[in-house]
Amino acid sequence: MPQVRNPILPGFNADPSIVRVGDDYYIATSTFEWYPGVQIHHSNDLANWELVTRPLNRKSQLDMRGNPDSCGVWAPCLTYDGKKFWLVYTDVKRKDGSFKDTPNYIVTAPSIEGPWSDPIYVNSSGFDPSLFHDDDGRKWFVNMLQDHRRRPRSFAGIRLQEWDPKVGKLVGPVKTIFYGTELDLVEGPHLYKRNGWYYLLTAEGGTAYEHACTLARSRDIWGPYETHPQKYIITSKDAPLAALQRAGHGDIVDTPDGKSYIVHLAGRPTTQFRRCVLGRETAIQEGYWGDDDWFYVKNGPVPSLYIDLPASRDDTKYWAEQRYTFDSGNGLHKDFQWLRTPEPERIFTIEDGKLQLIGRESIGSWFEQSLVARRQTHFSYDAETVVDFSPTDERHFAGLTAYYCRYNFYYLTVTAHSNGQRELLIMSSEASWPEGRLKFPLVEPVQIPNEGKVRLALTIRGKQLQFYYALEEEELKKIGPVYDASILSDECGGHQAHGSFTGAFVGMACSDINGTELRARFDYFIYRPAHHESDRYEV
Known part of the structure; x- marks a missing residue:
């Protein structure tokens, strides 16, 4: 056999x-x-x-x-x-x-x-x-x-x-x-x-x-x-x-x-x-x-x-690159899920070939947050998306997230300074149970033009996570330090022993904690499995 x-x-x-x-x-x-x-x-x-x-x-x-x-x-x-x-x-x-x-x-x-x-x-x-x-x-x-x-x-x-x-x-x-x-x-x-x-x-x-x-x-x-x-x-x-x-x-x-x-x-x-x-x-x-x-x-x-x-x-499909596009006739691909709400129309729509996330509560909310993601099924992978988002202050943020729970995530966001200048900002919450606070000091933000799409990406190789970004017609470049991807795990899920039961996800998110429902539009999402020497027990 x-x-x-x-x-x-x-x-x-x-x-x-x-x-x-x-x-x-x-x-x-x-x-x-x-x-x-x-x-x-x-x-x-x-x-x-x-x-x-x-x-x-x-x-x-x-x-x-x-x-x-x-x-x-x-x-x-x-x-x-x-x-x-x-x-x-x-x-x-x-x-x-x-x-x-x-x-x-x-x-x-x-x-x-x-x-x-x-x-x-x-x-x-x-x-x-x-x-x-x-x-x-x-x-x-x-x-x-x-x-x-x-x-x-x-x-x-x-x-x-x-x-x-x-x-x-x-x-x-x-x-x-x-x-x-x-x-x-x-x-x-x-x-x-x-x-x-x-x-x-x-x-x-x-x-x-x-x-x-x-x-x-x-x-x-x-x-x-x-x-x-x-x-x-x-x-x-x-x-x-x-x-x-x-x-x-x-x-x-x-x-x-x-x-x-x-x-x-x-x-x-x-x-x-x-x-x-x-x-x-x-x-x-x-x-x-x-x-x-x-x-x-x-x-x-x-x-x-x-x-x-x-x-x-x-295992051909398991190791194949998955490029997700958004077609209103087909709906959201079955690999994706969202959090908690039975009213997905309040957090996302698919229009004109784009996934449109409706800005709701902050990332990690237990009630209504706009986060659409798929499971991490490989120890090493690449993820990429393109977002069109026009924030006006620091309470608007949208982008690419590697997510375990409200206590544990990494999040590369398109946001804005309080003066309206658009910028890229990385937010992380590393095993901060029970407070669930962001890790401070935050990485210094990167100013970007107030208009135009932004390409966001991340790579995970074993326990190392690195974010990337590019403006239109540019090549990807690193942003922020190398993070510890291993904290996106049950053992660091923000709870006591035997208290965290899920797994790491990667996906797209959008928040508007002004309550004005500002929307972010995503062109596509890529999940690309990768082989890495540290992945001892990979399928």
């Missing part, structure tokens, strides 16, 4: 949930505060994947305005009951401190492309919901249970209750069926049934370097559940030199020919600080069912960088 290098979904694609329908495989992953919600990729061979839909794409399904960084859509679970697809998800409204506000919802669709229904509210007792379709036709809802009285963490086990689709609500008794192991922080539950056993796969140890997949089983869905002989079927917690770190939060799938695989999240840290600029990615491992009716990961529990799959992977 061909060997494929992990991850199969590079870049920010966390908390994978996989389902097979006939010969088709689908993986749903978390999107947190990025809109539209939930990414669903499709494959026929487990090696080559294509983004096919983001189902939570209208206000009635998802409105994340005001959600803090790394809140929003957590750990979706995608299943199929023979008639339709079911997607359950949490829209987290608060996560830090003693309390977590975690409403859970269900949407359904006759096909993966939709139409996806409006959501039905389920509960708010915890996050990471999952739906299990038993062979007797009953449906069961599980989620982690939170208890704000617990110290230091509020994780209180896995809660089970029956879901009645006829009445659209949970019914009958409710019980905590699994409390996890001593690794603690049990979450991410998935239920399966095989040979009369109910299997419960969970994630434990948090989302950082102690993460793991734990498997347990019972003859009765209500328990008691005994843990796997290995306890943790996937983990890198005891293998600090493994290529795939932070391994955990998985889901099992069987192939038509009887093989078994598990998809799971993982991170590929770089630099001596072990920073995952690509966030938590989706990897896959081959597994098998032993004579003892337990699932084992081949060569596990440490995940393998290379895996045998039914097909080889075509």
Whole structure:
């Protein structure tokens, strides 16, 4: 069988949930505060994947305005009951401190492309919901249970209750069926049934370097559940030199020919600080069912960088330059997302072959900011755009940003001095949690003519980020110092340990904090992958 290098979904694609329908495989992953919600990729061979839909794409399904960084859509679970697809998800409204506000919802669709229904509210007792379709036709809802009285963490086990689709609500008794192991922080539950056993796969140890997949089983869905002989079927917690770190939060799938695989999240840290600029990615491992009716990961529990799959992977598109143009007939390219708002018409339009960003709140706002970006999926790359923007003071700024969250970004802006003179200014916010302040002193601004388009670019080579600019008909030239690109990572995302969950993006932004809706027009956007000697674990 061909060997494929992990991850199969590079870049920010966390908390994978996989389902097979006939010969088709689908993986749903978390999107947190990025809109539209939930990414669903499709494959026929487990090696080559294509983004096919983001189902939570209208206000009635998802409105994340005001959600803090790394809140929003957590750990979706995608299943199929023979008639339709079911997607359950949490829209987290608060996560830090003693309390977590975690409403859970269900949407359904006759096909993966939709139409996806409006959501039905389920509960708010915890996050990471999952739906299990038993062979007797009953449906069961599980989620982690939170208890704000617990110290230091509020994780209180896995809660089970029956879901009645006829009445659209949970019914009958409710019980905590699994409390996890001593690794603690049990979450991410998935239920399966095989040979009369109910299997419960969970994630434990948090989302950082102690993460793991734990498997347990019972003859009765209500328990008691005994843990796997290995306890943790996937983990890198005891293998600090493994290529795939932070391994955990998985889901099992069987192939038509009887093989078994598990998809799971993982991170590929770089630099001596072990920073995952690509966030938590989706990897896959081959597994098998032993004579003892337990699932084992081949060569596990440490995940393998290379895996045998039914097909080889075509990486041509992965390494190709992506030049994005803006056509109102085609809409925004599917690689792009924006933050939180279900009303994108308030932050951007596509007119006359240009992406027009409508100046809204400051970069990093949790409510309404005009930022359109795509995932960083390579350790090294170039990005470029051309902007037409006529600011009149320092509260107007638009340009090119390498962005993780409100606490962590680099931003090359076209702005103006208070006297109206247009200038280029670099703004950065380097791991400044909890203040989220700009780093001072700012780099000295560069005056430019008050009219005319400006070409903006950046290069990232490993941990080094360099900005460039050019006026019309000129060649690109450097502006500002070399910055540390590795801080655009989960480990520097502005939160305490286990608190930042996304990944680096690069894109275009526009702010008008005068409130006059000044607009910036972008001609195109280029993302060009690059090979670099420091990229040890590049796909």
